Amino acid sequence: MKHKLTILLTLMMATVLILSACGGGQEAPEAPAPAEPEAPAEPADAPADEPVTLDVGTTYIWDTANPTFGWYGYTIRYMIYDTLVEEMGISDFQPGLAESWDVSDDGLVWTFKIREGVKFHDGTVCDANAVAWSLNWTLEQDVETFAFYLYNFEEIVALDDTTLQVTLSSPVGNMEYLLMYVWIMPESVWGEMDYDAMMEFEDLSAAIGTGPYILKEWSEGEYLILEANKDYWRTTPVIDQIIYHEYATEDAVVQALLAGEIDVTDTDSIPATAIQTLQDADNVEVPIMGSTTIDELIINSHENGSQPASLWDPAVRLAMAYGIDKQQIVTVAYLGYADALGPVVPASMGDWHNSDIVDIPFDVAAGNKVLDDAGYVDSDGDGIREYSDGSPLEYRFYGTDDSTVARIMEIIADGLEQVGISAPPTLMDEDSLIALYPAFDFDLVYWGWGLDPDPDFAMLIFTCDQREEGGWSDSGYCDETFEEKYVEQGITVDHEARRALIWEMQEQLFNDRPYILLTNAKNIQAYRSDLFTGFGTATGDILWKAALLQGKPAR
Amino acid sequence: MQRSDYLIRKLFFAVATLLAVIVFNFFLFRILPGDPVKLIVHSPRMTTESQERIRVNFGLDKPVWFNEEGYQEAGLKGAFDTQFTAYIRNLLKGDLGISFSTRKDVTELLKERVWRTVVLVVLGEFLAIFLGIALGMIAAWRRGTSLDTGILLYGLFTWAMPTFFFGIILLMISGGRFPIGGMVTPGLKPEDGLAYWKDVGWHLILPTLTLTILYLSEYMLIMRSSVVEVLSEDFILTAKAKGMNAFQIFRDHALKNAMLPMVTIIALTLGYTVGGAIQVETVFSWPGIGRLMFDAVQKRDYPVLQGTFLLLAVSVIIANLVADLLYATLDPRVKPD
Numbered sequence: 001m002k003h004k005l006t007i008l009l010t011l012m013m014a015t016v017l018i019l020s021a022c023g024g025g026q027e028a029p030e031a032p033a034p035a036e037p038e039a040p041a042e043p044a045d046a047p048a049d050e051p052v053t054l055d056v057g058t059t060y061i062w063d064t065a066n067p068t069f070g071w072y073g074y075t076i077r078y079m080i081y082d083t084l085v086e087e088m089g090i091s092d093f094q095p096g097l098a099e100s101w102d103v104s105d106d107g108l109v110w111t112f113k114i115r116e117g118v119k120f121h122d123g124t125v126c127d128a129n130a131v132a133w134s135l136n137w138t139l140e141q142d143v144e145t146f147a148f149y150l151y152n153f154e155e156i157v158a159l160d161d162t163t164l165q166v167t168l169s170s171p172v173g174n175m176e177y178l179l180m181y182v183w184i185m186p187e188s189v190w191g192e193m194d195y196d197a198m199m200e201f202e203d204l205s206a207a208i209g210t211g212p213y214i215l216k217e218w219s220e221g222e223y224l225i226l227e228a229n230k231d232y233w234r235t236t237p238v239i240d241q242i243i244y245h246e247y248a249t250e251d252a253v254v255q256a257l258l259a260g261e262i263d264v265t266d267t268d269s270i271p272a273t274a275i276q277t278l279q280d281a282d283n284v285e286v287p288i289m290g291s292t293t294i295d296e297l298i299i300n301s302h303e304n305g306s307q308p309a310s311l312w313d314p315a316v317r318l319a320m321a322y323g324i325d326k327q328q329i330v331t332v333a334y335l336g337y338a339d340a341l342g343p344v345v346p347a348s349m350g351d352w353h354n355s356d357i358v359d360i361p362f363d364v365a366a367g368n369k370v371l372d373d374a375g376y377v378d379s380d381g382d383g384i385r386e387y388s389d390g391s392p393l394e395y396r397f398y399g400t401d402d403s404t405v406a407r408i409m410e411i412i413a414d415g416l417e418q419v420g421i422s423a424p425p426t427l428m429d430e431d432s433l434i435a436l437y438p439a440f441d442f443d444l445v446y447w448g449w450g451l452d453p454d455p456d457f458a459m460l461i462f463t464c465d466q467r468e469e470g471g472w473s474d475s476g477y478c479d480e481t482f483e484e485k486y487v488e489q490g491i492t493v494d495h496e497a498r499r500a501l502i503w504e505m506q507e508q509l510f511n512d513r514p515y516i517l518l519t520n521a522k523n524i525q526a527y528r529s530d531l532f533t534g535f536g537t538a539t540g541d542i543l544w545k546a547a548l549l550q551g552k553p554a555r
Numbered sequence: 556m557q558r559s560d561y562l563i564r565k566l567f568f569a570v571a572t573l574l575a576v577i578v579f580n581f582f583l584f585r586i587l588p589g590d591p592v593k594l595i596v597h598s599p600r601m602t603t604e605s606q607e608r609i610r611v612n613f614g615l616d617k618p619v620w621f622n623e624e625g626y627q628e629a630g631l632k633g634a635f636d637t638q639f640t641a642y643i644r645n646l647l648k649g650d651l652g653i654s655f656s657t658r659k660d661v662t663e664l665l666k667e668r669v670w671r672t673v674v675l676v677v678l679g680e681f682l683a684i685f686l687g688i689a690l691g692m693i694a695a696w697r698r699g700t701s702l703d704t705g706i707l708l709y710g711l712f713t714w715a716m717p718t719f720f721f722g723i724i725l726l727m728i729s730g731g732r733f734p735i736g737g738m739v740t741p742g743l744k745p746e747d748g749l750a751y752w753k754d755v756g757w758h759l760i761l762p763t764l765t766l767t768i769l770y771l772s773e774y775m776l777i778m779r780s781s782v783v784e785v786l787s788e789d790f791i792l793t794a795k796a797k798g799m800n801a802f803q804i805f806r807d808h809a810l811k812n813a814m815l816p817m818v819t820i821i822a823l824t825l826g827y828t829v830g831g832a833i834q835v836e837t838v839f840s841w842p843g844i845g846r847l848m849f850d851a852v853q854k855r856d857y858p859v860l861q862g863t864f865l866l867l868a869v870s871v872i873i874a875n876l877v878a879d880l881l882y883a884t885l886d887p888r889v890k891p892d
């Protein structure tokens with residue numbers, strides 16, 4: 001019996017031992033120093049001449065090294081390529097490869113002074129001639145990832161080595177923003193390629209630009225290594241090497257930071273539930289930054305949509321706004337890391353945000369009064385008010401099948417119920433939901449997305465043309481006055497005049513309510529403050545070129 | 556019926572299943588709502604011409620399975636100028652299409668990933684089979700004792716444990732002593748020889764451990780119950796009556812018979828090997844087929860999903876076939892009727 005017990009105990013202990021081996025096992029050669037999750041590893045001080053390496057954790061590196069069809073990994077691509085104009089903070093555009101620029105009075109001719117002494121990673125010169133070649137090539141090849149930003153560029157010529165002249169077919173109000181997306185690519189790599197060759201080009205030399213970092217290695221699904229460009233036209237980057245590690249989940253990224261495997265996390269890589277753990281950890285800094293991410297309740301506003309007639313009544317829309325507790329959404333779904341939002345352009349976008357708009361507060365009594373005054377009564381006592389034709393204020397309310405979305409939709413539905421409107425949430429697959437848009441076959445939808453740093457796109461989606469097949473309208477909104485203002489802001493070069501138009505448009509949307517805006521979430525990242533310091537936070541992403549170039553070793 | 560007939564019949568069923576899977580696999584991703592081009596076009600500003608070019612590049616400009624326009628113009632030949640015939644034609648050439656997100660050949664992507672999964676899963680399975688059989692035999696041999704109860708409890712506990720949960724717990728308690736994810740330290744390559752493989756081995760520890768601990772319970776429980784069952788058979792009593800000692804009976808009679816269900820279960824489980832342990836690969840960021848599938852689902856990369864589904868189906872069909880054939884060979888009672 002004693003013998004049996006010994007075997008049993010041995011077996012039972014086997015698993016425990018294996019598990020504890022993980023927890024306190026012996027050191028392996030390549031392993032980082034042991035550490036408690038609460039206190040990240042303290043690596044020994046690096047000798048002064050050892051290269052500085054920044055390890056970045058992300059859930060997705062990128063799709064391809066070829067930027068002509070690569071849609072992911074933008075922060076990495078901006079490390080490799082330069083643009084004429086760069087984003088230094090959300091909606092703050094500053095000179096990049098172009099030192100300065102002028103525009104003619106009619107807004108049609110733009111003259112750029114191109115920086116001198118800039119070279120591509122392969123040593124070829126990047127002067128005004130090279131920039132002109134790159135922009136013309138972008139248009140000729142119709143590069144799918146960024147040619148559309150040059151939609152009204154009629155002629156692009158280099159007047160001399162440092163002067164570039166662009167003639168437009170019509171003025172544009174957001175030239176700096178458009179140019180921020182157009183990478184300058186070398187003729188030495190792309191010059192001989194036709195469209196098909198370009199689309200099949202997989203070589204890492206596709207990533208040759210003039211940027212501060214050079215692509216050294218990429219292993220798909222695993223890691224990517226960037227090395228500092230010693231000839232970068234600003235100054236040689238302080239961080240010699242950046243290694244991007246790809247993890248399958250956000251939780252793994254957080255664990256990797258706590259374990260000392262990485263020094264900084266990507267945006268979208270921290271689940272809200274992990275923020276507290278990271279903030280409590282020693283030597284970890286958690287910057288909470290502005291973003292252009294918005295969440296909204298879409299109200300079907302297409303005249304041929306399948307929504308009930310009552311949804312057209314401004315009183316019903318206003319009562320809905322009164323019935324939504326945005327602060328509860330901020331607290332419950334975002335654990336406080338978001339702001340309630342009134343106009344479609346969030347405050348993070350500087351003076352594009354209409355700060356005159358006073359948001360409708362969560363006020364059930366006021367919501368009920370609006371509907372009472374408008375003659376909506378609950379005649380059958382079921383808690384739901386009725387429209388003049390006797391039909392109850394019952395709406396189809398859709399969202400994507402995600403647990404956070406479900407919680408937010410419950411908060412909205414509960415609030416609406418308090419003003420006598422029934423909108424029970426229905427969750428569905430994202431594809432199924434998107435498939436409802438073309439026919440505008442819905443009443444209410446909960447949705448979220450990220451705005452561009454320029455307000456143009458946020459306005460574009462409310463224009464009539466975008467309701468056609470392939471368009472991006474999700475509310476079906478179409479209004480003549482709005483349309484005129486949209487066209488006008490597009491060709492208004494003067495910032496102040498354009499800002500005034502954008503403010504008016506926000507106000508119109510706020511009053512017509514094709515969207516009831518809900519929240520503007522924060523961008524949250526984390527980094528090892530004992531190892532690195534100085535990262536900029538103005539762009540809402542410390543891995544963005546302008547932000548990362550400010551970073552340096554803490555010691 | 557002869558054994559060769561049995562073989563032909565089994566082969567026929569395997570091929571028929573495969574054909575059904577191929578057809579099903581095609582339509583599965585076409586009945587989903589929405590336009591696939593929307594998944595490739597990421598910018599609202601892209602011109603209609605650019606969108607059309609993408610449609611042509613991915614073969615999405617043709618009708619799904621019947622080309623009515625083509626039929627009116629060129630009869631039957633035109634009628635079958637469709638996405639389905641292109642899919643079958645390409646499949647015969649070993650071409651599984653192009654990934655929506657990376658624009659790489661899906662066949663290439665699968666080739667890159669499959670060996671990584673095989674290394675992980677085969678290692679985990681091997682350890683699980685070995686330990687599972689050993690523990691199962693001990694439990695059956697000591698049936699009814701506290702040792703048996705202990706092993707049984709342990710088996711049920713680990714069997715009931717969700718893979719991802721167990722993996723995350725392991726990750727947390729390891730606290731950085733083992734790599735959190737990945738297969739190799741960035742920069743190391745197979746050309747680096749021993750250093751590379753040592754590093755891969757180091758990265759393999761946690762995922763293999765998870766697989767082994769969780770998988771062995773199934774083998775153990777099945778092994779235990781089949782040995783117990785065999786030990787209660789009349790021929791064991793006969794063997795005892797012949798004067799064989801307990802060890803001889805166990806080795807010569809009980810084990811051999813008890814291995815029959817094990818062979819089936821091992822063959823079947825190995826069929827899932829290439830499909831990978833999706834959860835383990837995801838928790839430990841192991842860049843194998845399972846991760847590929849997980850990422851493809853998140854990005855709605857249908858060609859990649861189609862490719863991985865096909866690979867998974869083929870391996871399961873082959874494993875089933877092998878199990879059927881092995882069973883017929885090992886067990887003379889499995890006679891074709």
